[in-house]
Amino acid sequence: MTTISAVAKAAGVSVSTVSHVLNKTRYVSPEKVKLVMDTVEAIGYIPNALARSLKLSSTGTIGLVISAISNPYFSDIICAIEAECSKRGLIVFLCDTQDDPDRELELVQHLHQRRVDGIILAPSGDPKRSLDYLIEADLPCVLVDRLSDSRFDQVGTDNVAAIRMLVDHLVTLHHKRVGIILGQPGFATTVERMNAFRAAMTENGIEVPDDLISDSNNNTADATASTHRLLELTEPPTAILASNNLTMIGAMRAIRERGLRVPEDISVLGIDDFEWADYFEPRLTLIAQPCDEIGRKAADLLIERIGNKRRPRETIRLLPLLRVRESCGEAA
Amino acid sequence: MTTISAVAKAAGVSVSTVSHVLNKTRYVSPEKVKLVMDTVEAIGYIPNALARSLKLSSTGTIGLVISAISNPYFSDIICAIEAECSKRGLIVFLCDTQDDPDRELELVQHLHQRRVDGIILAPSGDPKRSLDYLIEADLPCVLVDRLSDSRFDQVGTDNVAAIRMLVDHLVTLHHKRVGIILGQPGFATTVERMNAFRAAMTENGIEVPDDLISDSNNNTADATASTHRLLELTEPPTAILASNNLTMIGAMRAIRERGLRVPEDISVLGIDDFEWADYFEPRLTLIAQPCDEIGRKAADLLIERIGNKRRPRETIRLLPLLRVRESCGEAA
DNA sequence: CATCGAAACGTTTGCGCAATCGTTTTTTCT
DNA sequence: AGAAAAAACGATTGCGCAAACGTTTCGATG
Numbered sequence: 001m002t003t004i005s006a007v008a009k010a011a012g013v014s015v016s017t018v019s020h021v022l023n024k025t026r027y028v029s030p031e032k033v034k035l036v037m038d039t040v041e042a043i044g045y046i047p048n049a050l051a052r053s054l055k056l057s058s059t060g061t062i063g064l065v066i067s068a069i070s071n072p073y074f075s076d077i078i079c080a081i082e083a084e085c086s087k088r089g090l091i092v093f094l095c096d097t098q099d100d101p102d103r104e105l106e107l108v109q110h111l112h113q114r115r116v117d118g119i120i121l122a123p124s125g126d127p128k129r130s131l132d133y134l135i136e137a138d139l140p141c142v143l144v145d146r147l148s149d150s151r152f153d154q155v156g157t158d159n160v161a162a163i164r165m166l167v168d169h170l171v172t173l174h175h176k177r178v179g180i181i182l183g184q185p186g187f188a189t190t191v192e193r194m195n196a197f198r199a200a201m202t203e204n205g206i207e208v209p210d211d212l213i214s215d216s217n218n219n220t221a222d223a224t225a226s227t228h229r230l231l232e233l234t235e236p237p238t239a240i241l242a243s244n245n246l247t248m249i250g251a252m253r254a255i256r257e258r259g260l261r262v263p264e265d266i267s268v269l270g271i272d273d274f275e276w277a278d279y280f281e282p283r284l285t286l287i288a289q290p291c292d293e294i295g296r297k298a299a300d301l302l303i304e305r306i307g308n309k310r311r312p313r314e315t316i317r318l319l320p321l322l323r324v325r326e327s328c329g330e331a332a
Numbered sequence: 333m334t335t336i337s338a339v340a341k342a343a344g345v346s347v348s349t350v351s352h353v354l355n356k357t358r359y360v361s362p363e364k365v366k367l368v369m370d371t372v373e374a375i376g377y378i379p380n381a382l383a384r385s386l387k388l389s390s391t392g393t394i395g396l397v398i399s400a401i402s403n404p405y406f407s408d409i410i411c412a413i414e415a416e417c418s419k420r421g422l423i424v425f426l427c428d429t430q431d432d433p434d435r436e437l438e439l440v441q442h443l444h445q446r447r448v449d450g451i452i453l454a455p456s457g458d459p460k461r462s463l464d465y466l467i468e469a470d471l472p473c474v475l476v477d478r479l480s481d482s483r484f485d486q487v488g489t490d491n492v493a494a495i496r497m498l499v500d501h502l503v504t505l506h507h508k509r510v511g512i513i514l515g516q517p518g519f520a521t522t523v524e525r526m527n528a529f530r531a532a533m534t535e536n537g538i539e540v541p542d543d544l545i546s547d548s549n550n551n552t553a554d555a556t557a558s559t560h561r562l563l564e565l566t567e568p569p570t571a572i573l574a575s576n577n578l579t580m581i582g583a584m585r586a587i588r589e590r591g592l593r594v595p596e597d598i599s600v601l602g603i604d605d606f607e608w609a610d611y612f613e614p615r616l617t618l619i620a621q622p623c624d625e626i627g628r629k630a631a632d633l634l635i636e637r638i639g640n641k642r643r644p645r646e647t648i649r650l651l652p653l654l655r656v657r658e659s660c661g662e663a664a
Numbered sequence: 665c666a667t668c669g670a671a672a673c674g675t676t677t678g679c680g681c682a683a684t685c686g687t688t689t690t691t692t693c694t
Numbered sequence: 695a696g697a698a699a700a701a702a703c704g705a706t707t708g709c710g711c712a713a714a715c716g717t718t719t720c721g722a723t724g
Contacts (some may be wrong), residue, residue, distance in 0.1 A: 005710080015711080044469075047711080050385050069411050076402070094410070095423070113380070114423070345703080349702090352682090363699090383709090385709095387682050387709090401670080
């Protein structure tokens with residue numbers, strides 16, 4: 001592997017001249033600049049970013065720690081973050097915690113060893129140890145999606161607004177018995193959406209019996225079971241609200257298994273838009289989370305914090321969009 | 333930031349003892365081991381992986397250069413690669429070329445500067461410069477999805493088999509006029525699938541007129557237009573084969589815009605399975621690519637190659653799965 | 665034509681670590 | 695008891711780089 005001193009020797013100049021030419025950190029005469037550049041080209045020199053980072057104690061890297069990268073919602077966020085970071089000359093370490101708090105802590109520590117400039121974290125269900133570590137290490141960090149700790153910058157969807165949009169839509173269509181299929185246990189989003197649901201229904205003068213609120217669901221299979229349970233009630237709901245994309249898949253499965261038609265027999269709506277939702281039946285009425293903006297804002301905030309560790313914390317709640325399609329009809 | 337010599341000083345031992353304790357690279361007496369470990373804990377020492385990598389000239393990182401991470405197909409592959417690498421103690425730099433060859437080259441060079449141990453690349457439409465660079469730099473690399481260069485290890489779907497499965501299915505259902513909506517121009521997969529389609533049809537004694545083969549399509553909008561064109565033919569196809577997930581969305585859009593029913597008015601099938609395909613209408617008959625296995629194999633191969641740069645190249649074609657659902661019916 | 669200052673470049677250090685080379689202490693064997 | 699071998703650890707170097715510090719050269723000025 002060629003080094004800066006190999007270039008210096010070949011060009012007959014000092015290492016500092018080469019360094020300064022490459023980094024444009026001080027004036028060097030045009031002839032020497034050309035000489036150095038030609039030599040770099042000739043011997044195929046590629047700077048060693050490790051040595052550079054060691055010296056500068058800054059790596060130009062950030063860690064992206066996601067609780068489940070297979071989830072399309074996170075894919076969109078990852079995509080936006082990568083794009084934004086790339087634009088700023090940063091490069092991203094991608095890690096998947098699989099929602100395991102132990103793994104999460106390990107990954108955070110690992111990234112710290114690698115001296116990332118900062119971390120964007122979608123916290124697991126029990127992120128306390130990781131978060132404490134990040135604070136302790138004074139490592140710049142912004143939380144996305146599941147906002148649970150005011151010691152950090154945070155970016156996510158305004159879940160209260162999202163649920164309210166859905167409930168308003170339901171109310172407009174005269175639904176009074178609405179079942180909600182909740183997401184994973186422990187997640188801030190799950191709790192937020194449940195509470196927002198209760199609150200929004202109450203605001204509209206509708207009582208929510210406990211049996212219309214499912215248990216939390218770890219996966220689509222759980223969500224299917226939960227949906228079946230709601231549909232078996234003596235007085236079943238006229239509409240089902242799936243609180244994320246996984247639960248929606250699960251709910252649709254249950255509905256299909258029972259041979260129910262949407263929206264004729266039951267209305268369905270939920271959170272997390274799908275790209276194909278316009279072209280397949282039932283055409284789902286969904287909340288589209290602003291993934292792009294979440295990703296961009298998260299990267300922005302992180303870069304700000306890296307630049308100034310003592311700036312005040314920010315929590316940003318972005319407004320989602322309700323895409324009304326056809327899966328939620330008038331209540332019977 | 334604490335260093336190894338700070339630990340040494342605090343513990344009253346030499347830096348080499350600390351290093352050897354941490355890396356278990358030579359015998360150290362149990363008392364000193366405990367002393368060192370306690371001190372590490374006490375002062376909160378975190379090894380600097382940059383310095384370590386600089387010394388060892390190996391980083392434990394790989395670059396994952398994908399042409400479009402927003403594509404769910406690639407999401408699945410990314411997920412599998414991350415999982416496999418994580419299992420092996422490697423960490424992944426994720427980059428998106430956005431199918432831009434210039435960007436692709438830049439990213440490859442950037443990763444080289446960062447001294448990644450190797451790269452997994454989903455090549456853009458015109459990857460020559462990047463590939464030449466990788467060869468020149470002697471950087472371990474495996475290609476995924478678009479296999480186009482025998483100088484590298486490669487892993488992808490057996491597209492010939494995939495198309496043959498679809499064509500066999502079509503033939504069984506007596507389709508003779510089948511239109512194909514092709515993917516992006518320049519991609520190896522696009523060419524492979526087109527040729528395989530021609531070959532498989534011919535094998536079945538079916539002639540394929542040129543007007544049933546769409547132009548290549550850069551995005552869903554293009555695919556929609558192409559589908560409209562096929563459907564406007566004086567003798568339109570009885571079935572549409574969408575050669576990937578993007579073109580499928582585009583094709584379904586066109587079909588919906590014309591008010592056609594699937595499969596009653598037209599049959600549809602294609603490549604790239606969707607998680608929700610079982611629960612929405614029309615239930616698409618699709619080829620499921622073995623994304624998991626592709627990701628795992630790619631990581632495997634890369635690790636092998638990193639271990640031994642002179643081992644023979646391998647090209648692995650993995651068999652996909654046909655999921656027969658209901659979108660492809662009997663020909664009229 | 666000395667002097668001074670700026671222009672242009674070179675020498676060297678230290679970032680944090682692994683590991684080579686070396687030293688000291690203890691044990692073993694005759 | 696003395697020598698040799700083994701056990702346990704320490705001093706130092708070099709990985710490749712940025713930049714602080716130092717040196718040389720040369721033109722301008724009084």
